[in-house]
Amino acid sequence: MKLTDQEVRNIAELANLRLGDQEVEAMAHDLGDILTHIEKLNELDTTGVEPMAQVLFAADPTATLREDIERPSLSNADALANAAVSGGGYY
C-alpha cells in the first residue's frame, strides 16, 4: 500500500504535526510499509467476534468506582510550577 505525499500532509494536519518535506517523504514510505503488513488482517474472517477494547475481568459494574469523598488536590502554585509563564493573560 502506498500513501501519496498529499495524504501524508492531510494526516499530519489532523494530528497537529508540522512535518518537513523530507519527513513527509520518509513517512509516506514507512507508513506504506506498515500498512501493507497490516493488510494481513483481512485474511481473517472476524464476523461475530466481539471487539476487545480492554482487558476485563469479572467484576461488579461499579467495582472500579471509588467513594465520592472530597480530597485535597494540587495547590495552584504546584499545578503551575512547570508553566513557563503564568499570571496576567495566561492562567
Place this chain on the structure above:
Amino acid sequence: MSIDVASLTMDAIASGLRSKEFNAEEIAQAALAFAEAENPKTNAYLTFASERALATARKVDAAIAAGTDPGPLAGVPIAVKDVIVTRGVRTTCGSKILEHYIPPYDATAITRIEAAGGVLLGKTNCDEFAMGSSNENSAYGPVRNPRALDRVPGGSSGGSAAVVAQGTAVASLGSDTGGSIRQPASFCGVVGVTPTYGRVSRYGLTAFASSLDHIGPFARSVRDAARLLGAMAGKDPMDSTSAAAPVPDYLAALDGNVKGLKIGLPKEYFTGLESETGALVSRAIDALKAMGCEVREISLPHTDYAIATYYIICTAEASSNLARYDGVRYSRRAEGADTLGEMYKKSRGEGFGAECKRRIMLGTYVLSAGYYDAYYLKAQRVRALIAQDYAKAFEQVDVIASPVSPFPAFKIGEKVADPMAMYLSDIYTITGDLAGIPCMSVPCGDTAEGLPVGLQIFAKHFDEPTMFRVADAYERSRS
C-alpha cells in the same frame, strides 16, 4: 567499609540492616557514588535523585532505630524508568518535549515503593514515550548494553534493564506495552516481569497505549523481582483500571516444587528464531522437564496476526494520549507561531522524535473517518481471537514457555533504518500484552559471543505465583 552494590540482593540488604553491618544511608551513598561513576559507560541514568534517595534512606534508618518495621524493601536502591512520574524529580519520558518537566506528584508505584522502604536512586533512559525496541529512540542518546557496549540494551525500558545488569541499582521499574520490559531484560541478562494487566496501578505512568500499558519490575533474581512486585501491586483508588483481586504472597510461591506442572510450548514461537537462541531456550525447557514438569506442544494460531493488531491498537491509543503535548498544557512551546493552530503544530513538530511522529501519524490514520472499522475495530476483533488462543491453551497447561526475542542484543544502529524490521522483532512478546496475561523473562544462558538470552514464561491472569514458581525453580537449577 565499602558496600559492593553490584552484588547486593534484597535479602542481603535486609540481613545487613538487621545485623547493623551497614545502614540504609550508607547503602544509598554507595549506590549513588557507584552509579554516578559507572553511568558514562552506558548512559542508562538520565537523572539522579540524590537528595531524595538520602532522605528516604535516613527515614528507613530512623524506623530501624525506633524499632519499627522499615518495610519489605527497606534500603533497597531502586531506579525508575523516566516515563513514571516522580514528585520534584525531572521526568522526561525520553523526549525533548518534556525536557524540563518536573512532576508535582508521585506515581502510586513510587509512593508504595517508598512506603515499603525502597530508595529511589534516579530515573532511567528509555525510548521516547516508551516507543521502541532498542532505546535508540531516546532524545538523550542511546543506552549501551552493559554486557556488550556496542550493542543495544533492548527497549523501551533499556535503561532500567541496563542499571540492574550493570549493578548500578539493585532493582528497577520499567513499563511494558508490547514487550518493553521482557525484551530488554533478555538482552541484558536480568529478570523482567510484566504482571497481569491492572495488577499494578498506572496512576502516574505516562500513558502510551492505555489498554496495553503495564508497570513491572526488573531485578537480578526472580526472588527480588517477586518482592518488588508484591510491594507495588494491588487496587488503587486513583486508577480505575487497577484490579481489585487480592495480592498473594509471591515469595511464598517460590518453593522450588514444579513437579507435575504442565508447560505448553507454542509451536508458532519456535520458528524464525536464531539457532543459538533456540538451543538455549530448549536447554532451559529440558531443565524444567528434568525437575518433573510435563512439557507438551500447543498452538496459538493467531500469533501471525499479532504485530498488525498491535501496531493498529497501540498507535491509535498513542495518537490520542499524545495529543496533550501541545505547547500549552505540557511541553515546550515553539517560538514564532502566529496562530494557535500553528503553535500546536510547530511545538509538536519540533518536540517529538521520528518514531513518535510515525506512531502518531499511523494512529491518526487508522482512526480517521472511513478507516475506523477497517483498521481499529478489525484489530480489536483480532485481539479478542489472540486472547482466546491463550484462554484455550490454558485449559491444557499451567504455564507457557517460549523465547523472548528471536535474537540476542543487536548492534547499535543496525536496525534504525527499517522501522518495520524493528517492529517484527517484537513478535514473541506482544501477544502477552494483547491478552493482558502475566509474563516474564528469566535469563537462560549466553551465546558463544557472550550475549544473554531470555526464557519467557506466560501464566493465566493473576497467576503470577505459578509463573514465579517456575522461573525461580529454573533459576535455582542453573546456580
